[in-house]
Amino acid sequence: MSWVMLSLRKIALKNRMSDLEMKSIQISQRIQDLQSYANNIADGVITFSEAATCPSSLFGTQMDFMTNSSAVAYQSANIKTNAYLQQMQMTQNATGGQYNYAQNSINAQYASADQQYLLFNEIYKQELQEYSKEISAQLNEEEKQLQTEQARIEAQLKAAEAEYEQVSQRMDSNIKNDAIKLA
Numbered sequence: 001m002s003w004v005m006l007s008l009r010k011i012a013l014k015n016r017m018s019d020l021e022m023k024s025i026q027i028s029q030r031i032q033d034l035q036s037y038a039n040n041i042a043d044g045v046i047t048f049s050e051a052a053t054c055p056s057s058l059f060g061t062q063m064d065f066m067t068n069s070s071a072v073a074y075q076s077a078n079i080k081t082n083a084y085l086q087q088m089q090m091t092q093n094a095t096g097g098q099y100n101y102a103q104n105s106i107n108a109q110y111a112s113a114d115q116q117y118l119l120f121n122e123i124y125k126q127e128l129q130e131y132s133k134e135i136s137a138q139l140n141e142e143e144k145q146l147q148t149e150q151a152r153i154e155a156q157l158k159a160a161e162a163e164y165e166q167v168s169q170r171m172d173s174n175i176k177n178d179a180i181k182l183a
Contacts, residue, residue: 003178006171013164020157027150031143033057038139041065044073044128065135073127080127081120 033055040050046066054062 003171003174006167006174010164010167010171013160013167017157017160017164020153020160024150024153024157027146027153030057031146031150034139034143034146037062038136041069041132041135044069044125044130044132069128069131069135072131073124076127077120077124080123081116084119085116 036053036055037058040046040054040062046062051062
């Protein structure tokens with residue numbers, strides 16, 4: 001192959017290496033963004049500082065998380081609190097109020113409004129954390145896929161670099177062989 005053809009191949013390889021490096025950088029940035037987002041939602045609550053430090057590529061996603069997690073946790077906590085209170089009432093009726101005495105409860109008939117509020121809040125916090133775990137598992141899966149893609153790109157980049165070096169050496173050799181030799 002003449003050195004002209006080799007130089008064209010060398011340019012094509014250089015462009016390919018540049019494209020692969022850019023893809024690798026983009027994937028690395030996406031992984032970092034996902035990790036930052038996962039850290040922000042880990043406890044199920046997003047603070048002001050976490051919202052302020054959220055990567056811009058995931059800001060909307062983080063705002064969606066806040067909306068969705070709150071709605072899901074509220075609905076679930078409401079259902080579970082009501083189910084618990086109904087079960088307590090049925091247990092009270094079945095035991096003639098003895099169950100509350102066994103729990104050392106002050107109010108033997110019904111849970112007080114404060115107790116209901118505290119119960120609801122605890123369940124709400126747990127539901128926020130559960131929702132966060134579900135989203136974190138999805139983020140983990142996406143991160144694994146990105147890491148696999150990045151490894152594939154790195155392998156392609158190494159192959160392109162090796163071919164680039166080989167073409168460079170062949171081109172140098174062809175130039176030397178094609179040079180006019182003066183005696």
